[in-house]
Amino acid sequence: MKPFYITTTIPYVNAEAHIGHALEFVRADIIARSKRLSGYEVFFNTGTDEHGIKVFKIAEQLGLEPQVYVDQISIKFREIMPLLGISDDVNFIRTTDAHHIKAAQEFWNIVKKNGYIYKKDYSIKYCIGCELEKTDSELVDGHCPLHPNQDIEIVKEENYFFKFSAFQRQLLELYSSHPKLVIPGSRLNEIRAFVERGLEDFSISRLKSKMPWGVHVPDDDQHVMYVWFDALVNYISAIGWPDDVIQEKEAPGSFKKWWIESGGVVQYCGKDNLRQQSAMWQAMLMAAGLTQSQTIIIDGFVTGEGGIKMSKSLGNAVDPLEIVREYGADVFRYYVARELSPFEDSPFTVDKFKEAYNAHLANGLGNLVSRVMKMATANGIALYEGDKSRSDFSSTDEGVAAIKGYGEGFNGFDLQSASNVIWSLISKADSIIQERQPFKKIKTDRAEAERDILELLGRLEFIAKSLLPIMPETARKIIELIRKNEMPASPLFARK
């Protein structure tokens, strides 16, 4: 079986999971499931990023050891997975895992040995009020917005730096030779323009005296790693690197299989992560002598009504778990796949969600299942005689075209166009019932009506099978009903 490796970015655990995380988990899972169904062996990775000053401070405020805090919050993220219908075999990496820490240090050693790590003075902008360093973008008029009356202190410290600037040409070559590296193409243009403007080396360590919660820099007990050389390495530590490379100890789930033979990792990330994933991380891989990622899919953001940023203070934030609690994982997955733009920002409101649920799941899919199964069961017309199907939609011209459109959607990671194929088949089936009226015909022309109903069952089965990656539980339920020739005990999606 051909291997396929897909990963999400791993969320930082300074806050609980929000809808953007849920969206990314679900999208990656839909791709993972579809690959599995088309015969790939899949490694699906997600997890949590747990080091850094913010986590350290939060733990301090809560009066907890950092490790205790991250244990608590990491498990919350892990527990979300089954609630979203994420595949059971998803790998969940934590940057505090012993193996990951070892891998991050080994990665550092290799890059250093290759001459891409050096030390220099670094000016940190520090807010005394927050006791935190600040980035320019966090400052308003040169002051911390939380402490506008205090001056920002410039603290100089010696940090390790990564020679990002050395990779400008190689990165540009990579973008030219791999036009599908970043999806959608507009994001590739964006990152290319960024790299063309010139790269600055970036700092990859912090003084341990100020930031104790991090991976120790090898051979220097004054420093811990700053986020990049820690968190980004998870994509390879998750698949066993460096064991089978360094020690030539080939383990199952090895780096060679998942990173090399698969053709590289497919990564999902939000648009705020474009730079980190498609430039910084790729350069780090080059520096370590490793091959590049295969594809980086850039998600848009979920916004509130009218494209306004979602935030708790604005009161327009939607909690994915509340949605899942009320509607179930499959409905949320449907919404992510079909109602949100695959690559651009799209609004998510409870009203819109409910509207889509009623229109396309209750009235659409759910209602179709009821009407088809009613005609089949009431008249004793089953699709299967033993194991033999009496109507196979996939071999019809229409079926072949549907498979093509659906496949193209998935190949381009365009879940929306893939699911549109399914919903146009649902709509078509509704029209067929209306036009041919098998429910009426059954009284006058049984043979003809039976043919119609069998065709509808075949279509419904095709719809259900196509739905497996997106709405796995629902799809299985429908397939089961068809096999047993039964009505659903209660409506699949009750109107709300």
Next chain:
RNA sequence: CGCGGGGUAGAGUAACGGUAGCUCGUCAGGCUCAUAACCUGAAGAUUGCCGGUUCGAUUCCGGCCCCCGCAACCA
């Protein structure tokens, strides 16, 4: 002249050189197998503004206005 994305019917979006499509909502008709569901039809858009290229522009080019994100260590 920092970078990128966008402005299309009441709402959300698609098309990207050839009569502006889809979904929701609205209105009218039909059907009764179905979850007051389904089917058909209608109304509703001078495709942000101005100019250019073209036989023809929502689609290409130039200018302007407005919105959003990013602007380097914010996951």
